[in-house]
Amino acid sequence: MRRGREASIRDILVKLRKYSSIAVNLSLYSMAFNDKLAALEVLRIEDAVDELYRSLIAKMIIALRSTAYLPTAVSLLTVYSSIDEITDASADIAGAVLRGYKAHPYITAVACRGEAVGLITSRKSVKTVPARVDVLILKRGEKYEIAPEIDYIDEGDLLVVRGPPDEILQLAKALGEEHYEARCSEGFDALTHLGDPLASNLLRLKSLSFSMLDLAFYSILNDDVEIAEAVIEMESWADKLYHEVLELAHSWSHPGEPLEAVSLFILVKSLEELSDAATRIARVVVNRENPEVIGEALGEGEEAYIRVRASESLKPSTLRDLDFEDRGLIPVAMRSGGDWIAPLTPSHEVRPNDEIILKYYRESVEAGAKVLEEMRQLGFERVRVEKS
Numbered sequence: 001m002r003r004g005r006e007a008s009i010r011d012i013l014v015k016l017r018k019y020s021s022i023a024v025n026l027s028l029y030s031m032a033f034n035d036k037l038a039a040l041e042v043l044r045i046e047d048a049v050d051e052l053y054r055s056l057i058a059k060m061i062i063a064l065r066s067t068a069y070l071p072t073a074v075s076l077l078t079v080y081s082s083i084d085e086i087t088d089a090s091a092d093i094a095g096a097v098l099r100g101y102k103a104h105p106y107i108t109a110v111a112c113r114g115e116a117v118g119l120i121t122s123r124k125s126v127k128t129v130p131a132r133v134d135v136l137i138l139k140r141g142e143k144y145e146i147a148p149e150i151d152y153i154d155e156g157d158l159l160v161v162r163g164p165p166d167e168i169l170q171l172a173k174a175l176g177e178e179h180y181e182a183r184c185s186e187g188f189d190a191l192t193h194l195g196d197p198l199a200s201n202l203l204r205l206k207s208l209s210f211s212m213l214d215l216a217f218y219s220i221l222n223d224d225v226e227i228a229e230a231v232i233e234m235e236s237w238a239d240k241l242y243h244e245v246l247e248l249a250h251s252w253s254h255p256g257e258p259l260e261a262v263s264l265f266i267l268v269k270s271l272e273e274l275s276d277a278a279t280r281i282a283r284v285v286v287n288r289e290n291p292e293v294i295g296e297a298l299g300e301g302e303e304a305y306i307r308v309r310a311s312e313s314l315k316p317s318t319l320r321d322l323d324f325e326d327r328g329l330i331p332v333a334m335r336s337g338g339d340w341i342a343p344l345t346p347s348h349e350v351r352p353n354d355e356i357i358l359k360y361y362r363e364s365v366e367a368g369a370k371v372l373e374e375m376r377q378l379g380f381e382r383v384r385v386e387k388s
Helices: 009-032 036-063 069-098 104-109 164-172 179-183 195-222 225-251 259-284 365-380
Strands: 116-121 132-140 143-146 158-163 304-308 329-336 339-341 357-363 380-382
Touching: 009 036, 009 069, 009 132, 009 143, 009 158, 009 195, 009 259, 036 069, 069 259, 104 195, 104 259, 104 339, 116 164, 116 259, 132 259, 143 365, 158 164, 195 225, 195 304, 195 329, 225 259, 225 304, 225 329, 225 357, 259 339, 304 365, 357 365, 365 380
Parallel strands: none
Antiparallel strands: 116 158, 132 143, 132 158, 304 357, 304 380, 329 339, 329 357
């Protein structure tokens, strides 16, 4: 939030984006590890989103003084209603935790794969956080901050963080707390569970839904039609996964207890609602309903995305061979043979005409041009969609 002036509609939308993303990640964490404290934080975020909505409406009443501004009002309300559905879906997951529904082992296995969320209590003070770890919530004493700007971490601070598991573990060790490591290694073997078709499809649905959400927000805050189109294309694949998970549920190899089955169905339905909400946000961009007040809301030092296509001359290569991560690029999803694939592993093969969405950290306005040049050298070109 910008300092020194009253919050604008743009500021409120950026904060709503952060809150909804945090709620989604934290709700999965709370269910996977039966963490009632994390579940209560999700409900706290839902209340904060409702308060921000009231602020948004007040700003709109002041700013939208004639019928000429009605399209802007409609698009803003479309975005907000989608965000409201996202936090409602997250609250449904958190509510299941608070009602005592135990997580099915497949849910815990899914939570321990890919980008993870951790709850850490600091046992010492440190000045830095690993670059790829985001602090979602900071509790210092009795004060809570959501998406805080961190200058240091003090002894006794409670942090909810998101990032690569190894870097969360690195931070936990630096803070004298290895709580996260125990949760992802105790009592089950994630890889064994993920060998079941139901579990592997649940992981794909979770990864795709979460990616769609991040990409939809990025597209509307940056007026990026190419990324918005990708989100809309992903919807049919997410729907397909949703129905496959439901069909497999009657024949899973680890049926679990009745309450575990309830938690799995609540999670699956919530993931489907997330993908639908992300698609509605993306359609605002593609249908050219994106008002000026929303665009260009992200400044320097934020995550950015780019959608690229492999050239006809590209030799089939694995993601590992392409060294994306060594270049500071994280593959988020890939379109191959008409299907969108997520999550991606280093062994996934990229062929001519395959499309990849890559995430990178935009440290300056020149960063995007640098990424594009590196992509050209590797044999990729940016996907372009004609704006109507």
